[in-house]
Amino acid sequence: MATTPTGSPDDKTGQLATSTARPGRNSSPPPEAPKDDESKKGGPGSSGAPIEGEPDDTPSPATVVYNPPDVDPVCVVWDVDGVLVDSYAPHLKSWQQTAEKLGVSYTEEDFLSGFGKTSREHLKENFGASMSDEQIEEIESEKEALYREMVMEEFPAMPGARELIQALKGADFKIALATSGPAANLMLAVRLMKLQPFLSGVISGGDVAKGKPDPEIFLKVAKNCGVKPGRCVVIEDSKFGVQAAKAAGMGVLGLLSTGHDASELTEADRVVESLEGLAADDLRALLPKA
Incomplete structure (x- = not known):
């Protein structure tokens, strides 16, 4: 059966890891702020580069790390x-009714032996290994339809x-x-x-x-x-x-x-x-x- 697509976690969600200092910066007092708004003139503030005198804990673009969501999910x-x-009960009852209709002996032990197996395998083991694929498909279809009727009544x-x-x-x-x-x-x-x-x-x-x-x-x-x-x-x-x-x-x-x-x-x-x-x-x- 094909995979059922569903919504996945937002792949744009991440965390920002930042550096608290950048090499090459000194601790001298910041110079007097420029009188003109240089960022509006295409000055140092317009490129996104650090402006001289910024606090040392201001991250630069080079220190921002994007952490994507889990790429190896569970x-x-x-x-x-x-x-x-x-x-358990509706499957047992539907198998027993199917066997009775076919005149085949079928016990709860037979039922227990089929856990985990496909209905096709269970039918061949308990209803006759010589059954054709068409017979198996028909019996399986009737049995499972009966099961669904039962669980629909009270799921x-x-x-x-x-x-x-x-x-x-x-x-x-x-x-x-x-x-x-x-x-x-x-x-x-x-x-x-x-x-x-x-x-x-x-x-x-x-x-x-x-x-x-x-x-x-x-x-x-x-x-x-x-x-x-x-x-x-x-x-x-x-x-x-x-x-x-x-x-x-x-x-x-x-x-x-x-x-x-x-x-x-x-x-x-x-x-x-x-x-x-x-x-x-x-x-x-x-x-x-x-």
Whole structure:
């Protein structure tokens, strides 16, 4: 999925660093000020050059340094299911109803085995490896449409998610979303949570050839956002997601969500039970050490 352009920090914002003295200046008393306004005649004051007798702490143009905004930004990459959206129950229910319609046995254990994988991969593993691409596409489309109907009734946003995104954006972080799910699910979350103004890029399952734990999805979203992998921190709730982020060379915040336990997140750099109360510095601390 193409990068979603958003407003970036003002690239004309900078700080001025000034020198407090200039070589070659002496401490003798300033001469008597000229009686005529020489600056209006094209005299010494009209060129911008220092006028003899200015205080020594007046900066000259040569000592003014322009500091551009961060040219090596930090990007926080968010998984969607279980991180932005508490989607465990509606996904499980929509998979079970799809399996029932097809006359296929499907348990909660089957559901748990698919975390982090694309729907295409999950369908082949649990509904028949011999299915054609057309059959997979049709079943996936029906299942995900059913899921979206369920979450539209009462959207289950994860507590603290939008507040943390706002804090990160305020600290000049880039924000990206990377999910193994369909683009329509991702964009539904973006619309209902009003996230569009915050985003620098999004990637969905249809944009990658391999699902997690392959790092493709995270490497691709980092490239689309113009950020080095080593300047990214991923928020993930699944074992495969954590493994994919680590394989991409990124920092990882593990989030304990419905259906997961801490044993799945042992490779994360930090594990939290909630996003509430987290700040930009908490994410910055998880960047891989150079």
